Amino acid sequence: MTIEPRIRDELHTLRDQVRHFQGGMVASVDGMVIAHDLPDIEPDGLAALTAAAIGVAKRLTEATGQGAFEETLTRGSDGYIAAYSAGRRAVLTAVASPHTNVGRLHLQARRAGGRAHRRARRLGAAPVVAPPGPSRQAAAAATRKHLRECERSHPSWLKWKPLSPTPCRTSKAR
Incomplete structure (x- = not known):
C-alpha cells in the first residue's frame, strides 16, 4: 500500500473542515509531491515553490532566533497560501479563498499536518532530509x-x- 491515498484522505478531510478551502498538498521538504487535492493547480510546480519558500522561512526563523520552522502564511489579493510543517520531512500546503476563516485554517491544517506525518511514518515513508541551513x-x-x-x-x-x-x-x- 502506498502512502499517497491515506494522506490524500487527510486533505479531503481538511476540505470538509474548512470553508472556502480550495485545495491542499503534502510534499517532501525538497519538493517531491506525496499527495495532493489540487483541482486547478499543478502540484509539481507548487511543491517546488513550497520547498523554496520553506527554505527561506527556515533560514529566517533561524537567523532571528525564533526556533524551528512551524508554518508560514502568504496572503494574496485572491486568497491565502499556507505551509505547515508535517514533521521534519514533509510540509502541508493549503490554498484557500480570501473568505476563509484563517484561524480555523490554522487549527485544522496544523492537525492535518500532524496526522499526515504520523501516517507517513507509520507506513514507512522513505526519509527525506532537507539540506542544512x-x-x-x-x-x-x-x-x-x-x-x-x-x-x-x-x-x-x-x-x-x-x-x-x-x-x-x-x-x-x-
Missing part, C-alpha cells in the same frame, strides 16, 4: 559583518535607522 551563529555573524560594511560605507546609516533590517544601498546582492 546556516547555523544561528553563522547567520548572526553574517548580519554583523553586513552591518559593519554598511556603517563603513554610510557612517550615518545606523544613526537614523538602528534597527532597520533593510540593507544599505551599496551592499552587493548575495
Whole structure:
C-alpha cells in the first residue's frame, strides 16, 4: 500500500473542515509531491515553490532566533497560501479563498499536518532530509559583518535607522 491515498484522505478531510478551502498538498521538504487535492493547480510546480519558500522561512526563523520552522502564511489579493510543517520531512500546503476563516485554517491544517506525518511514518515513508541551513551563529555573524560594511560605507546609516533590517544601498546582492 502506498502512502499517497491515506494522506490524500487527510486533505479531503481538511476540505470538509474548512470553508472556502480550495485545495491542499503534502510534499517532501525538497519538493517531491506525496499527495495532493489540487483541482486547478499543478502540484509539481507548487511543491517546488513550497520547498523554496520553506527554505527561506527556515533560514529566517533561524537567523532571528525564533526556533524551528512551524508554518508560514502568504496572503494574496485572491486568497491565502499556507505551509505547515508535517514533521521534519514533509510540509502541508493549503490554498484557500480570501473568505476563509484563517484561524480555523490554522487549527485544522496544523492537525492535518500532524496526522499526515504520523501516517507517513507509520507506513514507512522513505526519509527525506532537507539540506542544512546556516547555523544561528553563522547567520548572526553574517548580519554583523553586513552591518559593519554598511556603517563603513554610510557612517550615518545606523544613526537614523538602528534597527532597520533593510540593507544599505551599496551592499552587493548575495
